[in-house]
Amino acid sequence: MFGQAKAQQLPQGSLYTLNPFVVNPALSGAYDFADVRLSYRRQWMGLDDAPNTAYLTAHTPIGYGDKVPRTTNTPRYASRSGLPPTPPQGSWRFGAGALLLADRTGPTERNIAQLTGAAHLSLAGGWQLSGGIGAGILQYNFRFDRITTATPSDPILPDGRVSVLRPYFSAGLLVRKGNFWGGLSVLSPVSMSLAYATAGGSEVSNQVLPHYYLTAAYRLNIAEDWALIPQVWVKSVGKAPVSVDGQLRLQYADRIWGGVQYRASDSFGALLGMALSPSFTLSYAYEYPLSAISSVSSGSHEILLGFRFNNRSAIYCPPMGW
Numbered sequence: 001m002f003g004q005a006k007a008q009q010l011p012q013g014s015l016y017t018l019n020p021f022v023v024n025p026a027l028s029g030a031y032d033f034a035d036v037r038l039s040y041r042r043q044w045m046g047l048d049d050a051p052n053t054a055y056l057t058a059h060t061p062i063g064y065g066d067k068v069p070r071t072t073n074t075p076r077y078a079s080r081s082g083l084p085p086t087p088p089q090g091s092w093r094f095g096a097g098a099l100l101l102a103d104r105t106g107p108t109e110r111n112i113a114q115l116t117g118a119a120h121l122s123l124a125g126g127w128q129l130s131g132g133i134g135a136g137i138l139q140y141n142f143r144f145d146r147i148t149t150a151t152p153s154d155p156i157l158p159d160g161r162v163s164v165l166r167p168y169f170s171a172g173l174l175v176r177k178g179n180f181w182g183g184l185s186v187l188s189p190v191s192m193s194l195a196y197a198t199a200g201g202s203e204v205s206n207q208v209l210p211h212y213y214l215t216a217a218y219r220l221n222i223a224e225d226w227a228l229i230p231q232v233w234v235k236s237v238g239k240a241p242v243s244v245d246g247q248l249r250l251q252y253a254d255r256i257w258g259g260v261q262y263r264a265s266d267s268f269g270a271l272l273g274m275a276l277s278p279s280f281t282l283s284y285a286y287e288y289p290l291s292a293i294s295s296v297s298s299g300s301h302e303i304l305l306g307f308r309f310n311n312r313s314a315i316y317c318p319p320m321g322w
Contacts, residue, residue: 009237010110010187010211011053011103013041014261014269014285015304017231017247021057021097021116023213024172024185025132028118029095034060034309044289044297049106059097059116060309087122094119099134109141112168127177134170138208139163140194162196166208179219187211209238225253247271254317257283266290267300275316281306 013022019037021027036058044050087093097116103109114136121129143161172185187210194206217231233245243266249259255275262268267290273283287300308315 009240010208011041011051011101012235012243013039013053014271014287014300014302015039015283016233017217017249017261018273018283018304019057019306020183020215021059022055022099022101023170023187023211024174024183025097025116025134025170026118026130026172026174026183026185027095028059028097028116028132029061029093030059030118030120030130030174031315032061032313033311033315034058036307036309037304038307039302039304041300041302043300044293045299045301046297047293050297051103051105053101053103055099055101057097057099059095062094062096087120087128089122089124091122092119095132099136107143109139109143111139111141113137114168114170116170125177127175130174130176132172132174134168136168138166138168138188138192140166140206140208142196164194164196166192166194168192172213179221180217182216183213184215185213187213212236227251227254229259241265251317257317261285261287263287269299273304278311278314278316279308281317 016022019039021035021037037056039053039055041053042050043052095118097118099112099114099116101110101112103111114134116132116134118130118132123129141161141163169189170185170187171189172183174181174183188208189210191210192208194208196206212235214234215232217229220228220230222228227250229249229251231247231249233243233247235243235245237243244264245261247259247261249257249271251257257274258270258272260268260270267287269285269287271283271285273281275281281304283304283306285302285304287302288294289297289299
C-alpha cells in the first residue's frame with residue numbers, strides 16, 4: 001500500500017437521473033421552485049466494507065420564482081396549462097445551491113461540501129442554455145483502525161487516522177428545448193493529490209482524477225397521461241474503462257414512475273417512485289451486479305427523498321423527473 005499511487009473515484013449512483021444536480025452545477029435554480037434532495041445508497045449488500053454514500057442537495061432560483069403567479073390549474077407538469085411562463089428570448093435567470101456528500105468504502109472516507117451557482121439564458125427557438133460552477137472542500141480520511149491484519153497490533157501498520165483537506169471544484173453546461181435536455185459536466189477538473197505521510201515516515205500517494213459526465217434524455221408523450229423517458233449517461237475517469245448507463249423510465253400522470261436501467265458490463269436494475277404531493281417525492285432503485293461480485297453480494301439499494309418549496313405552479317413532477 002505504501003509508496004504506491006492510487007486513483008480515487010468519486011461515488012456513483014442509480015438515481016442521478018432524478019437529481020443530476022449532484023454531478024452538474026448548471027442545474028442550480030433551473031426551475032422556479034426551491035429543490036431539496038436527501039439520498040442514501042448502500043452498494044453491494046453482503047460484501048464487507050462495501051461503499052455507502054449519503055448526500056443532501058439544495059438549490060433555488062434567485063428572484064425568478066417570485067415572479068411566477070400561483071396557478072389553480074392541473075398540477076401535472078405534462079399539461080401545458082400547468083407550466084410556468086417561458087422566459088423571453090435574451091433574458092437571464094440565476095440560481096444557487098449547495099451539496100453535502102459523505103462516502104465511505106472500507107478504511108477510506110470522502111466528505112464533500114460545495115456551493116454552486118448557475119446562469120440560465122433563453123435563446124431563440126425555445127432553447128435554454130445554462131452554465132454553472134461549484135467550489136468547496138473535499139476531505140479525504142484514511143482510517144488505519146479499520147484495517148484487520150493477520151497479526152494483531154502489527155507494528156508495520158500505523159495507528160489512528162490521517163485526514164487530508166483539498167479544494168474541490170466542478171463545472172457544467174445544460175441545454176434544454178421542449179422535451180429534450182442534455183448536459184456536460186466535470187468534477188475535480190484538475191487532478192488532485194491526496195498524498196500524505198504516515199507516522200512511520202512512509203508516504204502514501206493518492207489522487208482524484210477529473211470525472212467527466214455526458215448525458216442526454218428525451219421525453220416521449222405516448223398518450224395523454226403516459227410519457228416514456230429514455231436517458232443515457234456516459235462517465236469517464238482517467239484510464240478506467242468508460243462507464244455507460246442506460247435508463248428507460250415510464251411516467252404516469254407525472255405522479256408515478258418506474259423503469260429499468262443497465263450499466264454496461266456492470267449491473268442491471270429497476271427503479272420506482274411517486275409524487276405524494278407537490279412538495280414531496282419518493283424514489284427507490286435496486287441494482288444487481290453482473291460481475292464476480294454477484295457471488296458475495298445481493299445487490300445495491302438506493303433511496304431518494306425530494307422536497308419542493310415555494311412551488312407556486314403546484315408541480316408534482318417536472319417533465320424529466322428532476
